[in-house]
Amino acid sequence: MKFPFKTLGLLIASMTLASCGGGGGDGGAVGPPQAGTITLTATRTTLPLNSGNVLPYPGSPFMAEVSFTYRNNAGVITALTSDATFTTSSPSTVSLSPPDDPATADINEMATRVVSFPATTNNGSYVFFATSYDVAGTSTITASATDPATNRTVTKTLVFTVQGAPPLPGSVTLTPSPSVVYVAGVGGATSSVISAQVKDGANQPVPDPGAVANVLYEIVGDAGGGILSGNGGSGSSVMAKTTAGIATVSFQSGTTLPPGPVQIRATVDRADNNVSNGISDPISATTSVAVSDGKLFGLVITSPDLEAITENHVFAGVDADGNPVGGLDGTYSFTISVLATDRQGNPVVPGTTIQFGVIDAPLTGFPGMGGGSFEIAGGDGNPLEGGTAFTAPTGHFMTAGGGAGPGDTLLVFGQLVTGNFDLENVRVVQSIANNTNLTVTSAFNRNDTTGSSVNYGPVLPYVIGRATEANVTASASTNALGVASTKLNYPVSRLGKQTIVWAQGNAATSSVVRTVADIQPVRLPGVAPAQLTVSPTPIAGNTTTQVTACLYDANNSPILGAYIGFSFSGLGIGTGSIDGITGSGVIDSATGLDGCTTGVLTTAGISSEDEAIVTFSAGGEPVEVPIVVSTGLLLQAFPSSTSGGAVTLLLTDGSGNPVPNAQIVGTCTGGPSITGPIAPTGANGRTIATISASGLEYVCAGEPRNTGECVFTTGSQGGPTATVTVLGGVAVGPDFSPLGPGVCAPTP
Known part of the structure; x- marks a missing residue:
């Protein structure tokens, strides 16, 4: 009932407009001006599949040239007052x-590939290019422009078809x-x-098969x-159909362990993309799914x-912003x-x-x-397989290292001896009968990897x-990769002390609980990079003198028990x-509680023209120390590297004799300073200078430390010099700074 009244209203309005004559004219109605039209013409609208994604180039078989023309409502080619726009769907x-713009010599616009772009036409005409890509199908090209007379948007479309191979299966791949x-x-x-994933011969997804199935899944062998x-459905074989070329099913494990990885095969029919009516031209792919009983068998510490x-x-x-302080x-x-x-090697x-x-x-x-x-140790251990007794014919369980006792840990390195993998065991000592016999609180493994x-x-x-x-977090759980982590x-x-870390878990079987372990020695590490300092520097040639090498980690903590290597050149x-070792070797004693060791260095037969050097190394950057043969004076500094404090200066003549009553002066660059006066050398040719490192900025823990230098000399022109490297302090990390976020404060 509404439509007749609406139509009548429009008719009355039309009659009213037509009757308004205005005193002359033809008395008829006048319509709005008409917009122009766009013409799109392509050299071809069917393109081959561009499976290699070849970029556009002149004469490319994958490319079509498209001409754009704008005409006004009278059919005359007309210039546009704004850019036209071209888009692919x-x-x-x-x-x-x-087309390539000659004004941009470094860019070939024709070789670019875009979805949409604006372009300035040439008096209403323009040429651009359409290039196929690696997916078959259709794409609609749309050109749009603003009519200069009516300001209306005018559009035109052109459909391109990219042809591939026949839409039948050409390949199938499986992924679990x-x-x-x-x-x-x-x-x-x-x-x-x-x-x-099912694709045709042009590497395109096959069409959806509709109501039929086009993939047959099968379990091959024992699952x-x-x-x-x-x-x-479900079972040892099922059918599925693809959507956008992909079909999925799930494999559900059973309650027993199969003899190996389960093989699953997928088959498609190259003849008609339909397996519901039988398969006449099969293409297959196979994948495997490992089925694990989840039982722990092997552990490796890393x-x-x-x-x-x-x-x-x-x-x-925490501070005002919630950041930890300390x-x-x-x-x-x-x-x-x-x-x-x-x-089977699965997680x-x-x-x-x-347990750790x-x-x-x-x-x-x-x-x-x-x-x-370790003092209570040996190489002739004999655990009782499946029992709690442990013996060692040469053992000293009650005497070595003060003796062992209940609650101590027995580590048996079964993996080090062929045939004893199952006896890599960690056990707690229950009692000690004598030096060669003890019992543990839980039975050793049976060492029956072979079944016996x-x-x-x-x-x-x-x-x-x-x-x-040292201590370690006692236990952790494995993730999906089979990895468990803890902290020592x-x-x-x-730093540098020897420890032994162990990890052990249980692997229950139908009859007994078997343990699986790995045991590894770990020397307590410092923070890299290591810092090695050597004093004195330089070293007087053709003499015998003591040389001190000190090793620290990046936070200036001493590294103990480290052997320092050396080589002469x-x-x-x-x-x-x-220490009597000629040419190269290591200093006899390892570094002590202060991270330092001292050796006796002797040189002979070196001339003043030789460029003699002794290089020290300990895992980090090596330190080269010159060996100087001088007929004049020689000034040496002990230590040659410091974080501030007293430095001993030694002045000797060319024969190595001390020079007393000499005034030593020093200057520093880069931030450090010398505090107080330096006294003249004593009868032993020595004096003390005190260096302050307070002028060097602190760095956050783990960052390279700031350095400066102090150079000492006798003050005589051309006299001997000794250089001391001064290290700045290490600070608390910014997240823990008591001075606020992002600020490093000096360590206490």
């Missing part, structure tokens, strides 16, 4: 490019996600999505009770090479991880608990003889010890030795 099928599942009931993922499941150490801080609250607390935490696998079930531990005593020889050696228990006798290395200066915590005053016919 499917850039993965057809892309656009303008995840590639590892677990037997039902053990707590891990039990299903994997199996995706099949341990596992099945395939999809919209087409640590990262970068960002492995955390510098711990004293937590003293200084370094004198301890480090070192990341320790384990990789846990099942017997164990996520959430598997791994560390021993560092009783130890002998630290730091003077390196990292130290084997006893090789007293052939296994072992260590008994306890933790006194220790004081910075024990440029001696000519001369010789050089340290």
